[in-house]
Amino acid sequence: MTTPAFSFMSNNRCFSLGCTLLVLVSFASLAQTPQTKASGGVNPGASAQHAMDLAKAGRCGEAVPLLKKAIPQSSDKDFRRSAGLAGVRCAMVKNQFDAADDFLRMLNREFPNDPEVLYASIHTYSDLATHASQQLATRAPNSAQAHELNAEALEVQGKWEQASKEYQKVLQQNPQLPGIHFRVGRLLLSEPNPPADAAEQAKKEFQRELEIDPSNAGAEYVLGELAREAQQWDEAVKHFTRAAKLDSSFGDAYLGLGVALVSTKKFSEAVPPLEIAVKLEPENPAAHYNLAIAYTRTGRKQEGDREFAIHREMVQKTPPAQGEAQPQGQPATTPQ
Amino acid sequence: MKTRISPNNILRFTRRQFLFSLAGGVSLAGFPRLSGALPGPLYPFEIVPPEVSGIRWAHSSGKSPEHYLPETTGAGCAFLDYDNDGWMDIYFVNSGKCDFFDPSPPLRNALYRNNRDGTFTDVTEKAGVAGGGYGQGVAVGDYDGDGFPDLYVTQYGRNILYHNNGDGTFTDVTDKAGVGAPGWSSSAVWFDYDNDGKLDLFVCQFVEFSKDKNKDCRVGEDAKRGYCIPHVYRPTASWLFRNNGDGTFTDVSKACGIAAHLGKAWGVVATDINNDGLMDLFVANDTVANFLFENRGSGKFEEIGEPAGVAYSAEGRPRSGMGVDSADYDQDGWMDLFVANVDREMYSLYRNNHDDSFEDAAGATGIGGATRLMSGWGLKFFDFDNDGDLDLFLANGNPDDLIEQIHSQVKYQEPPLLFRGNGKTFRNISEQSGPIFSQPLSARGMAIGDFNNDGGVDVLISVNNGAPILLRNNVGAQNHWLGIKLFGRKSNPDAVGARVTYQAQDLKRSRMKVGGGSYLSDHDPRLVLGVGKRTKIDWLEVKWPLPGGTTERFTDLPLDRYITIVEGQGKWK
Numbered sequence: 001m002t003t004p005a006f007s008f009m010s011n012n013r014c015f016s017l018g019c020t021l022l023v024l025v026s027f028a029s030l031a032q033t034p035q036t037k038a039s040g041g042v043n044p045g046a047s048a049q050h051a052m053d054l055a056k057a058g059r060c061g062e063a064v065p066l067l068k069k070a071i072p073q074s075s076d077k078d079f080r081r082s083a084g085l086a087g088v089r090c091a092m093v094k095n096q097f098d099a100a101d102d103f104l105r106m107l108n109r110e111f112p113n114d115p116e117v118l119y120a121s122i123h124t125y126s127d128l129a130t131h132a133s134q135q136l137a138t139r140a141p142n143s144a145q146a147h148e149l150n151a152e153a154l155e156v157q158g159k160w161e162q163a164s165k166e167y168q169k170v171l172q173q174n175p176q177l178p179g180i181h182f183r184v185g186r187l188l189l190s191e192p193n194p195p196a197d198a199a200e201q202a203k204k205e206f207q208r209e210l211e212i213d214p215s216n217a218g219a220e221y222v223l224g225e226l227a228r229e230a231q232q233w234d235e236a237v238k239h240f241t242r243a244a245k246l247d248s249s250f251g252d253a254y255l256g257l258g259v260a261l262v263s264t265k266k267f268s269e270a271v272p273p274l275e276i277a278v279k280l281e282p283e284n285p286a287a288h289y290n291l292a293i294a295y296t297r298t299g300r301k302q303e304g305d306r307e308f309a310i311h312r313e314m315v316q317k318t319p320p321a322q323g324e325a326q327p328q329g330q331p332a333t334t335p336q
Numbered sequence: 337m338k339t340r341i342s343p344n345n346i347l348r349f350t351r352r353q354f355l356f357s358l359a360g361g362v363s364l365a366g367f368p369r370l371s372g373a374l375p376g377p378l379y380p381f382e383i384v385p386p387e388v389s390g391i392r393w394a395h396s397s398g399k400s401p402e403h404y405l406p407e408t409t410g411a412g413c414a415f416l417d418y419d420n421d422g423w424m425d426i427y428f429v430n431s432g433k434c435d436f437f438d439p440s441p442p443l444r445n446a447l448y449r450n451n452r453d454g455t456f457t458d459v460t461e462k463a464g465v466a467g468g469g470y471g472q473g474v475a476v477g478d479y480d481g482d483g484f485p486d487l488y489v490t491q492y493g494r495n496i497l498y499h500n501n502g503d504g505t506f507t508d509v510t511d512k513a514g515v516g517a518p519g520w521s522s523s524a525v526w527f528d529y530d531n532d533g534k535l536d537l538f539v540c541q542f543v544e545f546s547k548d549k550n551k552d553c554r555v556g557e558d559a560k561r562g563y564c565i566p567h568v569y570r571p572t573a574s575w576l577f578r579n580n581g582d583g584t585f586t587d588v589s590k591a592c593g594i595a596a597h598l599g600k601a602w603g604v605v606a607t608d609i610n611n612d613g614l615m616d617l618f619v620a621n622d623t624v625a626n627f628l629f630e631n632r633g634s635g636k637f638e639e640i641g642e643p644a645g646v647a648y649s650a651e652g653r654p655r656s657g658m659g660v661d662s663a664d665y666d667q668d669g670w671m672d673l674f675v676a677n678v679d680r681e682m683y684s685l686y687r688n689n690h691d692d693s694f695e696d697a698a699g700a701t702g703i704g705g706a707t708r709l710m711s712g713w714g715l716k717f718f719d720f721d722n723d724g725d726l727d728l729f730l731a732n733g734n735p736d737d738l739i740e741q742i743h744s745q746v747k748y749q750e751p752p753l754l755f756r757g758n759g760k761t762f763r764n765i766s767e768q769s770g771p772i773f774s775q776p777l778s779a780r781g782m783a784i785g786d787f788n789n790d791g792g793v794d795v796l797i798s799v800n801n802g803a804p805i806l807l808r809n810n811v812g813a814q815n816h817w818l819g820i821k822l823f824g825r826k827s828n829p830d831a832v833g834a835r836v837t838y839q840a841q842d843l844k845r846s847r848m849k850v851g852g853g854s855y856l857s858d859h860d861p862r863l864v865l866g867v868g869k870r871t872k873i874d875w876l877e878v879k880w881p882l883p884g885g886t887t888e889r890f891t892d893l894p895l896d897r898y899i900t901i902v903e904g905q906g907k908w909k
Contacts, residue, residue: 311652
């Protein structure tokens, strides 16, 4: 049995680099840590200092259990932060992933805005994900899940045709696996040079997805968008309604429903879903805009003006689309 | 924090992601070839080459390594009959000396006199309309009612008003008139906002810009210098000048309410969206909300773009509005609006709901899909085949010469588009309408006019940093038509705002003479009324704009020729 070449393993260097960076960060933190800092709280004491010394010396196997013990006993925030970062670093070195997760949870709870903590979190979770993908590749290389993950990686890399083939392999193994037809449909719509009937093909994939998994709100939503694009308003309303019913937290589904109803001049009917969309996605200008239109056209001028004002403020803060020419050395924002 | 994993939230497309994917993923290939859409073997439009027309002038934008934004936006063109001989002459605007550009030898605008044989002669020097600044657009109007059209040239810097002396020459009267309008002007329109019978002047202003304010914008991984998107420049107010009737104008921008709204205006059309006899203004803005200035009378405008539904896209995003026009394309008695936007935004056809609001019918008419990846500038509703229904011509071209490095689906140069109307909707007939509709261009201005007086309305396209293109209409004369020139006596001389209704057997149509429209350009002032194969026009009514306001009815009308109707004379000639 040969092991397939997996696209999601192609950046192993990132794994090593991530660890290297994490070690560097952690040692930098240790160097800045007061060695013995008397405080009003519990003195970490000799064992805590010993744990930090062990971590600093790279004796992680011994350091991790001592750090786990020392942190709860100390009320010194500087110590807890430094010990937590050292603990993450050492736990990852020793492949003690549960311990690493424990340290990170503590750090994120107590220092949620600390850039060093956030940076360490990114690298640790990234390394964990890479580790898991390696496990999948080595333990079940021909599984549907391995092909699915590979297809996702190819999709991200813009290798549409290869990604499509990988999805087909998944379907050959398990034609009823939820989510795959959705991804094939999405792939069709994302290709830069799609066939002329891409939208129609994609529509069929989303419909097949719903036959397998009638609870897929995402598939209903995209079918709604395709119908909206084709000006098939009744269809759009039907799909958006189902998507919203399947997932009551799906703000974009309520928005799609509202926009479709506004487009067919059913302004009164559009108000309730748009009000929900605004609640679920208060930062989405499209929701406020369409609600403003719906209010205005139903005689609720004051509420319409309020929504227009919110929308206007959001629009003024919206940066231009990515990829356009931007000024050097300054953010592209609307001058005030 | 644990991530909740389910097919729904893993696979869910957000609305914006979906729209983005569609923008990049749906090509123009979805529009099949239409066959047999046009009568006869001729293509509707055919390029008249310079060696035939005699038009050798070309636009020069002065493209520089610094990528000054005005370099990519000009320039305009116009059909006008400057010598009143009944034949359309042509005016081109060039982009000459300014604070960031000093061309040697100097660049100049061009006036070409129609030789009445399909050729033109450059009479710029004799006429004295060479301009000389960094020109952008042109608006034509008989502001003093002497029967000769005057020229207003917009520029980056200071605009010029050329008074037509009636003897083949013009005089620069800008200072006396007080319409210099410093800054960066784009389109302008002559119309009578206060219904006093005199043409007033609205001038679009784009952004606060100068050589010193030019920003260094970079794009792509190699950080190539490119043209900045207008988002990075400050908006500014447009101008409205009231005609005092003595050769001078008063700046009423603040008093009328327009100056309170800062925009980035490219295109403007004067129309009447609510049939109250007061001319309104639809202004296309770039990267900020479009304006719909509704004329409330007593010299005041109210900006109603947001509640009217024409300010933003359906998603509530401001778009890059450029060219505009207005016409009653579906013949329901109410004026509709059109605005062309930049790539991945689609153009908008705003159908009038009869209640100060509009709905975007671009998707339903196929215009949305056809323009999804395009950038539109000059455009105009007109009846190219004289079947009685308004058609639509769109001139296109992306403003960003690096766009192909950013978006592989979007092209820098783009062909024009032609949509054929049937009185209710439109059909894209570009593919079978001749080579011009597959020729990539950096089109900017676009004007319509019947330069050979055969009844087929021709098209003039100005090209950024290139030679203009004159298109002869080959099919208009295959149907019957009547061309009318309106001259207001009590109403404004150009009869802007007049409504013409006519009946030809089973065909009843109504047209309004709007002010301006397109982009940086102006048009043949005559209306050409198509009747198809019908052999008689039963009657024609002209409802003159206020303060005239009367309706005159005419019968026993000829076909296939131009006539002149002077307000209040009760007859045509």
